[in-house]
Amino acid sequence: MKLFAFCCILSCLSVAVGQITWHQLGTSEYYIHDGTKVNYQAAVSACALLNATLARVKTTQVQQFLVQKINNTTANYYIGLDRINPTPTGFQWNDGTNLTADESQFGVTLDNSGGNENCVHLRHESQYKWNDISCGTTMKYICERHADIIVNGSFAKVVSSTYNSYTILDVMYKMCFDAAPYKVEASARMLDESLPYRFNVITTVVQPHFFRIKLERVDIYSGWSPSEIKISWKAYFNTAVQIY
Template identity: 30%
Template sequence: MTDYESSDLQASNNNMSSLMQERDQLKTNLTEMTNSLTVMTKERDHLKTNLNEMTKENNKLLSLYKKNSPCPTGWNIFRCSCYFLYEGSGSWTKGRQDCRDRGADLVVIDSDEEQSFLSEFTNMNTWIGLSDRDKEGTWKWVDGTPLTVKYWSAPQPDNGNGDPQFGEEDCVHIREAGTSSWNDLSCEASLPWVCEKSSRSSERRRPVADFLSLVLLSVFLLTGLIGLRVYYYTSVSSLTEERDQLKTNLNEMTEENNNLQSLSKKSESTFLSGLSNKNTWIGLTDRDKEGTWKWVDGTPLTVTYWASNQPDNKNGEDCVEILSDQSSKWNDISCEDSRQWICEKPAQP
């Protein structure tokens, strides 16, 4: 073999080696691209699932926001509970059964704040949900929890102090205003009672918390997507467009949720004005503090539809009517004036 032929063969071998290295590199690149596309496809599908779940949660929130009153008519709200004072009278057992018939139970007191609220709310000797009927001296609430926070009057409880005329005193009432303490009494004595049940506002917290968790999870996934290196952008561009669209949808949904209450209030005000051709009471007042308007469920006024130059508090106007004209506007008016009214409660499922 001549030197020329030997040199030519060496060049061919070098070219072959170079081509094999390029082939191996292409295979590696193809594998990496395939893996990246697989990961991004999974992330995209996960985001789509989250978006569908968020849509369902958003629909639930739409329904919940329409239920403006957290307590039924005749009930008072304090924190996350609704309270009903039955001003008739009966035994402790009768009172508890009445509360159960209302979907509640006799009140359970577990804080200083609740004790103070009830002492003002009742203003009379009233049954509460505490007794030692199962075992003398072992006081339990109607929900089965043991007694921890105590507000006994001295020297109570005394179980009738052994006097036959009082008998066994196994049930408890809160005393009238001025003392706001407890006394044990015969369960057959006749007193008013206070019922307690959870408000719908406390039920709203869970779906709202779940919704926020979904938003945070979606933001985390989007951040991960943005951080991925895009290989072969021609193949990945469609995935990137879908990702950006999902991000836009999430932002729009968040903005929609922020405006949800305002939109609901506006449509509700228009709806209410169309129910009647007369001015009508609504559940808004500043009777507790002049100029501080609150709804009957205790929530502050945020979205307003006052008529021109209203509210003007002319001659002590502390309650609000919705006008019957096409404006659907509000006017403050004396709470003693005579108007028709509209009641609201949750629709049956």
């Protein structure tokens, strides 16, 4: 992941999220699934649950990067390419673009055996060159998503809660995005650190122009008098967000 910037910085990183590791190359992240083998459609669905797609291996750089990360396992991996006609380049990526001759990295086994090999995988037996195969075959897969963009900010506000231990606040980003972030994290602290107030912050609504938080006092179950509180936040995007 990287902090938001108007210029793109190419880097290779590994980002661990629970049991899933995303490997970053440039502005894309790749997840190499080494668990249960599945058919092509199940692989598509599994990537979608991660807000991702099967990987588009359009350059030699991406091919070599993934092969390095696969690290010579004996598995085969679905990628996001399938057949649309019987010609050698008659394949289409899952973003709707057609395969070009320059992109093709098929091995010698491209044969459409039985006229039913409409999906594509990285084949271990041919040093991970591509191979066409029946979409019902079960194997592992590689997902791709846009690398996270993180936008952060903070502001101070006088806040109080007379009767409850919590209050609800709408927080404006002070910038407009063309899409809502998939996650917002926020924290709060007293500007006057001599005061005992401590808060838990729960994000309840996330929109392109604002997010809503529940600001709950946790040091004692009661309200509090008007006090200046600093709220800091991070918004996470895994698409190429535009700022207006």
